[in-house]
Amino acid sequence: MGVLDQSVSLIKGVGPKRVEVLNSLGIETIQDLITYYPFRYDDVSEKNISEINDQEKVVLKGFPLSEAVVNYYGYKKNRLTFRMMVDEAVVSVTFFNQAFLKDKVRASEELAVYGKWDAKRKSLTGMKIIATSQGEEDFSPIYHVNKKIRQKTLVDLIRQTWELFQDEVEETLPNWLLEKYRLMPRKDAIQAMHFPDTVQDNQQARRRLAFEEFFLFQLKMIELKREEQKGEAGLSVQYDLKELKRLIATLPFELTSAQKRVVNEICADLKSTSHMHRLLQGDVGSGKTIVAGLALYATVTAGFQGALMVPTEILAEQHMESLTELFQQFDVKIALLTSSTKAAAKRQILAELVAGEIDIIVGTHSLIQEDVIFKHLGLVITDEQHRFGVNQRKLLREKGGNPDVLFMTATPIPRTLAITAYGEMDVSIIDELPSGRIPIETSWILPKQVDIALRNMQRLMKQGQQVYVICPLIEESEMLDVKNATEIYEHLADFFAPDFNVGLLHGKMKPQEKEVIMSAFKENELQVLVSTTVIEVGVNVPNATTMMIMDADRFGLAQLHQLRGRVGRGAIASYCILVASPKSEQGKERMKIMTETTDGFKLSEKDLEMRGPGDFFGNKQSGLPEFKVGDMVADSQMLEVARTEAILLWSQKEWWLLPENQELARQLHLEVTQMDYFD
Numbered sequence: 001m002g003v004l005d006q007s008v009s010l011i012k013g014v015g016p017k018r019v020e021v022l023n024s025l026g027i028e029t030i031q032d033l034i035t036y037y038p039f040r041y042d043d044v045s046e047k048n049i050s051e052i053n054d055q056e057k058v059v060l061k062g063f064p065l066s067e068a069v070v071n072y073y074g075y076k077k078n079r080l081t082f083r084m085m086v087d088e089a090v091v092s093v094t095f096f097n098q099a100f101l102k103d104k105v106r107a108s109e110e111l112a113v114y115g116k117w118d119a120k121r122k123s124l125t126g127m128k129i130i131a132t133s134q135g136e137e138d139f140s141p142i143y144h145v146n147k148k149i150r151q152k153t154l155v156d157l158i159r160q161t162w163e164l165f166q167d168e169v170e171e172t173l174p175n176w177l178l179e180k181y182r183l184m185p186r187k188d189a190i191q192a193m194h195f196p197d198t199v200q201d202n203q204q205a206r207r208r209l210a211f212e213e214f215f216l217f218q219l220k221m222i223e224l225k226r227e228e229q230k231g232e233a234g235l236s237v238q239y240d241l242k243e244l245k246r247l248i249a250t251l252p253f254e255l256t257s258a259q260k261r262v263v264n265e266i267c268a269d270l271k272s273t274s275h276m277h278r279l280l281q282g283d284v285g286s287g288k289t290i291v292a293g294l295a296l297y298a299t300v301t302a303g304f305q306g307a308l309m310v311p312t313e314i315l316a317e318q319h320m321e322s323l324t325e326l327f328q329q330f331d332v333k334i335a336l337l338t339s340s341t342k343a344a345a346k347r348q349i350l351a352e353l354v355a356g357e358i359d360i361i362v363g364t365h366s367l368i369q370e371d372v373i374f375k376h377l378g379l380v381i382t383d384e385q386h387r388f389g390v391n392q393r394k395l396l397r398e399k400g401g402n403p404d405v406l407f408m409t410a411t412p413i414p415r416t417l418a419i420t421a422y423g424e425m426d427v428s429i430i431d432e433l434p435s436g437r438i439p440i441e442t443s444w445i446l447p448k449q450v451d452i453a454l455r456n457m458q459r460l461m462k463q464g465q466q467v468y469v470i471c472p473l474i475e476e477s478e479m480l481d482v483k484n485a486t487e488i489y490e491h492l493a494d495f496f497a498p499d500f501n502v503g504l505l506h507g508k509m510k511p512q513e514k515e516v517i518m519s520a521f522k523e524n525e526l527q528v529l530v531s532t533t534v535i536e537v538g539v540n541v542p543n544a545t546t547m548m549i550m551d552a553d554r555f556g557l558a559q560l561h562q563l564r565g566r567v568g569r570g571a572i573a574s575y576c577i578l579v580a581s582p583k584s585e586q587g588k589e590r591m592k593i594m595t596e597t598t599d600g601f602k603l604s605e606k607d608l609e610m611r612g613p614g615d616f617f618g619n620k621q622s623g624l625p626e627f628k629v630g631d632m633v634a635d636s637q638m639l640e641v642a643r644t645e646a647i648l649l650w651s652q653k654e655w656w657l658l659p660e661n662q663e664l665a666r667q668l669h670l671e672v673t674q675m676d677y678f679d
């Protein structure tokens with residue numbers, strides 16, 4: 001283990017409390033900290049007012065002439081204004097909805113404001129106030145932080161750590177690759193991510209690190225596949241067709257022909273001795289859950305156990321419920337295991353799993369913990385595959401007799417990209433929605449029209465229907481996020497009282513709290529659910545027929561589609577209302593497309609087309625594997641190249657034994673393979 005793999009507690013001045021804070025950002029080792037990259041950079045070079053173009057984003061340093069004045073107006077909005085002396089000129093500065101900055105503006109105390117310049121009015125629309133000391137550099141990196149740590153503290157810590165440990169950074173890529181693609185050395189790249197001298201420098205750093213991520217990812221994928229092929233043959237799950245048909249006969253609906261086709265494909269995989277490694281793609285609401293249920297049941301009829309792994313507790317609960325209902329008349333024992341399962345209950349579940357008494361287990365990441373041992377694990381299904389990394393996949397596979405693996409995703413990935421990303425998987429697609437669905441009617445309104453829309457919603461609610469109101473995630477601050485959602489919640493609770501009940505759901509709530517709210521909504525005790533995107537994936541409440549998405553222009557198309565998919569899940573007409581006032585043409589175009597199509601594949605292709613490079617956290621929304629730096633969509637060409645190189649490398653016999661590839665082999669933990677080889 002290298003120094004960089006050691007805990008951050010090794011860093012001077014990082015005590016147990018700090019460690020905890022860093023852990024909450026997913027930073028455990030020194031390596032994690034120095035590769036915790038900014039998600040954005042602000043150009044904070046100082047400029048002369050006469051040199052600034054209209055609408056350019058700049059930092060202006062100056063002295064406020066007075067205190068700031070805050071005005072409240074409209075739908076929970078406020079405006080903070082003050083005038084500031086910049087060089088010889090008086091500039092007026094306006095912040096929207098950031099009244100909390102009032103205290104930071106003090107007359108005659110120097111201030112640096114980052115914002116957008118209006119040349120005609122000589123005014124600045126402020127985006128944030130920056131520490132004046134920060135203004136000394138031309139680019140200010142912005143990191144994701146939470147309420148436990150401030151930007152500046154994190155930046156200082158990264159700087160200090162980097163100074164101490166930069167010499168420990170080793171090159172991961174072999175020289176021949178660096179030369180072939182003119183890639184920056186790893187150490188320089190990390191430096192230029194945190195402390196870039198120029199934009200170009202930073203772009204090269206990104207390019208290098210993204211390439212590395214893609215390349216390692218592709219190498220791992222190929223390795224995994226090779227191991228799966230070379231290991232003992234997959235299981236042959238000899239399921240009982242008659243039993244499976246008996247279950248299908250109890251369904252309250254007829255399977256769509258797409259569902260039948262994919263069930264057949266999955267069953268063929270189960271039966272064959274080759275290892276199942278299949279991706280099940282289906283647009284939102286296309287009925288993947290029932291397909292998963294059937295596959296699990298088939299496995300159980302053959303005497304094996306099945307596992308269904310999902311990304312959130314809400315989803316785990318929901319799947320547990322639908323499976324319980326599905327198997328009502330069947331002798332199947334199902335259990336739920338999440339991080340909130342109590343110790344005693346957990347102990348019992350684990351014992352029953354080992355004994356083979358539990359047939360199907362539903363859960364979150366808890367399922368891949370070490371202590372979870374199966375008797376005969378036959379099939380593992382993971383929902384929303386992108387949230388589980390390659391390593392987790394490996395862990396799962398090691399859980400027992402080489403079970404078959406099915407990945408489900410609701411994100412329609414354009415075929416071209418799917419081939420690059422998942423080239424080594426078989427893909428089944430449910431390309432048909434259950435009959436009788438009425439397409440969701442989507443409209444786009446401006447914030448000032450919200451009240452009219454709310455009254456329309458009220459009418460639908462009087463007919464017994466329910467609604468979602470979604471508030472966006474504010475990337476920089478979870479706190480603001482919750483605050484924003486809470487404000488909207490309060491407004492709506494007030495607006496709809498006393499006839500209707502409003503609930504609030506956000507990511508900072510405890511799992512139990514979320515559960516209570518979710519089940520109250522399911523039971524129609526709450527008619528309105530205000531939520532952040534925690535409900536994004538998979539939630540199924542067919543009686544909810546309207547969704548209003550606030551600040552919709554802050555979401556990617558794929559994510560809007562996912563969200564919108566929470567309505568239109570029953571036979572009643574459904575509506576999606578996008579509230580946004582995008583400034584750019586592209587933003588307007590995006591809202592328009594949403595109103596024009598409900599076809600997920602079309603939207604994701606559009607998303608791909610319209611996204612520019614540098615969309616750092618874009619892939620979080622696209623349903624693709626997540627990378628720290630690389631964006632599979634914006635950098636798709638680089639991904640292709642990385643894949644080609646990875647395939648080439650694996651085609652060389654024993655490449656991992658060559659001295660120039662040692663570091664790569666180490667990264668992939670290939671020592672094991674090496675030993676296998678000498679055996």
Ligand SMILES: Nc1ncnc2c1ncn2[C@@H]1O[C@H](COP(=O)(O)OP(=O)(O)OP(=O)(O)O)[C@@H](O)[C@H]1O
Binds near residue numbers: 410435566
């Ligand atoms: N063939 C069918 N005919 C009618 N209704 C169906 C059919 N298959 C599934 N459904 C119903 O459609 C709804 C959506 O199904 P399900 O939750 O499985 O969708 P999904 O594909 O998992 O979607 P998402 O990814 O959005 O969660 C459920 O209420 C389910 O009972």
